[in-house]
Amino acid sequence: MDNDMLKDLWLIGIGTGSLGHLTAEGAQALKDAAIILVPQKGDGKTDLAEIRHRIIAASDTTAKVIGFEYPVRDLEQPYLDGVDAWHDDIARRWQAALASTQVSGPVAMLVWGDPALYDSTIRIAARLAPQPSVRVVPGISAIQALTAAHTLPLNTINGVVAITTGRRLRNAGWPEGAETVVVMLDGECSFTRLPPEGLMIWWGAFLGMEEQILDHGLVQDVADRIISTRQLARNEHGWIMDIYILRRDYVQNAA
Template sequence: MRDLWLIGIGTGSPDHVTREGLRALSEAGLILVPRKGPGKDDLAELRLRIIEEAGATARVVPFDMPVRDESLPYQTRVARWHDEIAARWQDAIAGAEVDGPVALLVWGDPGLYDSTLRIAERLSPAPRLRVVPGVTALQALTSAHAIPFNTVNGAVTVTTGRRLRDHGWPEGAESVVVMLDGECSFQGLAPEGLHLWWGAYLGMENQLLDAGPLAEAGPRVVEARAKARAAHGWIMDTYLLRREAP
């Protein structure tokens, strides 16, 4: 593998894929598609649908995603998980004839709270990387709610649920976007003066949205998220919190 293309595909709608992304798919020689286990087949199916609509003729090679060892410390288990994913990429490619660049379809954008670039660094020999940007969860969320990402001259902090739980509201922050939060970490915040905008399955047919003062919207989101995860077997969501003007 001399060339590895990481193609951002947005947050669930095939319409999120840019013309550059479609062209890259049509020019790829081999496309890797992750399988994430029972109950998550629709994630692979969406990727296959995008590949078909792009008119790609490349060979599609699936690979099974490993499971993180939750018994290990966080940084250690993530590092080992990335090592194993890289090994599975190489095994999948080694078992196939490659005629042209290898492509991976990346949910959202390869450069925003996504580990694909860090996993690619583990490959040996190192391939030439090309990154095709995609629609981010930040864009999909604010567009779905028809709100601006920032206030006038205001800064936005983008963080994770883990950091929100461990460190609370970021010092000096006005607007906070939280990604990768499986525990609804906003529950640990004092809700006074905070407004919440939440979205799950953004861009997909089963998109869910809610918004309102945190004290009111927060409990609704916790309930809706639990029901959706039970129904679909997986969930991808994000939310924006903003301090209301005095």
């Protein structure tokens, strides 16, 4: 890629599937962009690209839209090594997608949720050489969408909130000192690894979309239902994005 091609990279948070999740700032950024890169993930995940294209169409932008094939992480490698190589590959594919076109202004990417919260797009952008000027336009996060859908305040009064992943929850257990735990990126329903007594869960999938699914209750009562619902939805759509909040000693604290 020519060194002068990519000077400005805009990472625009688009929320979790609803056209209404794009902020006014995000909509203006799309209108002002010269090029928009859209990942094509394959494997039954065409919905994700289609949602991005609907958002682009609704924004009334004149930007050139360029697709690129999104790589799959090598699950045979150790986790951190695999993620590192995966991110390198993604950055190369951004550059390859832009190599055949003239870049005459900002290049935008539509990032699911919020680019600064449990997303690696900013870290991937740091791998580009030469380094472009990066602008982040915040979006509605999955956490915001989940708490709004359940009409749930994220924290208890003066309570500590921890945000973690299913992998961390399985390997390290309940985060020390936390009253409320937000779990993201969990394909294994890791809440089933915790003692269920007094443990409340608020779960959601496809947040903001027409396909949105919600459930909540004591883990001991709803775990099997959530696992079954999740699997059925994944089979139907070919993919699923879900998130949940856990709060321990809920029954005692609510008394």
